[in-house]
Amino acid sequence: MSKGSLFVISGPSGTGKGTVCAKLLAEDNIFLSISATTRDMRVGEAEGVTYYYTTTEKFEKMIENGEMLEYAVYGGNYYGTPKKAVTDMLDSGKNVILEIEPQGALKVKAQMPEAILIFVVPPSIAELRKRLTERGREDDAEIERRINAAKWEFSQSPKYNYVIVNDDLDTCVKDTLSIIKSANDRQQMIEKLLSEI
Amino acid sequence: MSKGSLFVISGPSGTGKGTVCAKLLAEDNIFLSISATTRDMRVGEAEGVTYYYTTTEKFEKMIENGEMLEYAVYGGNYYGTPKKAVTDMLDSGKNVILEIEPQGALKVKAQMPEAILIFVVPPSIAELRKRLTERGREDDAEIERRINAAKWEFSQSPKYNYVIVNDDLDTCVKDTLSIIKSANDRQQMIEKLLSEI
Secondary structure (H helix, E strand, O other), X not given: OOXXXXXXXXXXXXXXXXXXXXXXXXXXXXXXXXXXXXXXXXXXXXXXXXXXXXXXXHHHHHHHOOOEEEEEEXXXXXXXXXXXXXXXXXXXXXEEEEEOOHHHHHHHXXXXXXXXXXXXXXXXXHHHHHHHHHHOXXXXXXXXXXXXXXXXXXXXXXXXXXXXXXXXXXXXXXXXXXXXXXXXXXXXXXXXXXXXX | OXXXXXXXXXXXXXXXXXXXXXXXXXXXXXXXXXXXXOOOOOOOOOEOOOEEEOOHHHHHHHHHOOOEEEEEEEOXXXXXXXXXXXXXXXXXXXXXXXXXXXXXXXXXXXXXXXXXXXXXXXXXXXXXXXXXXHHOOOOHHHHHHHHHHHHHHHHOHHHOOEEEEOOOHHHHHHHHHHHHHHHHHHHHHHHHHHHHO
């Protein structure tokens, strides 16, 4: 069995990367990485299924040791992606997806150059503004701030492996699936060649 | 006019990357970067056409200043790729190809993360051995040394943007051209989005 690949799905706020990821997870052999958190376990959750539950002290030790691919703080608790959780899944042949914002995506690439970075862009800025407005989570000032942040994010796009336009959702998902297939084919080809030496 | 992209064509010795590059140069808007050298100009050569001719002192100063994307010494002379020669061509909308061995390719990527690295592999190790034997440039021991070196090179393949199999030359060239087209489309898309902010 060949190793799986890590796909980091990123892009400016409002491009619909979350919806793309949700569709991808419905496919065979594509999984979300399991995050670690310092918050308490809730009813219906399970260790290693919903999260890896840990203490603040241990979480901070992992950050210090470079064992976190990326992390953030929400509501006083840490949330992050332990590198080992990802590499274990890859080693067992699973494809792993990670949906994070552009700054985090570039940090993951710096630590795992083999990560395949996919940058999801809107078909136009007018459409991006429309989507941000329609979802109604942010006020006008915040929407303009996000669009302005996209400027820096777009300028970083050459560091991504792929740029896909999310105009029609199904086409966008199909494009992403063909990227995943081609990464798996490539992994198999390299493993075949290495086995022949 | 959109910026051009830099394509670094690399792969183990004997995979036929030189032949692929020669075919690509016959296409519109694809150019080889012009190297700098410390060797004397020969009859029929011209400054900035065949090479940029310079002194050993200046060449070493450029290495020191990080102005060389990569360089090597042959027959007591330096040969290398000045970063500025490449970026000037890209800025003028040209696609630039650089054919170098894997270690050099990774050095270019470290300096220019936007470079698109294409790893050319043979369909099998048996075929690689056959090609190296047929071109008759190396003895058996050297051929085995090269195949062994390919082991490390294959293991570096995740750092490349693309892996293409050179089984049938025309297919391989066609695959590379579609990579070049998709990079140009992507550049145009990002420039369009940036112009709308």
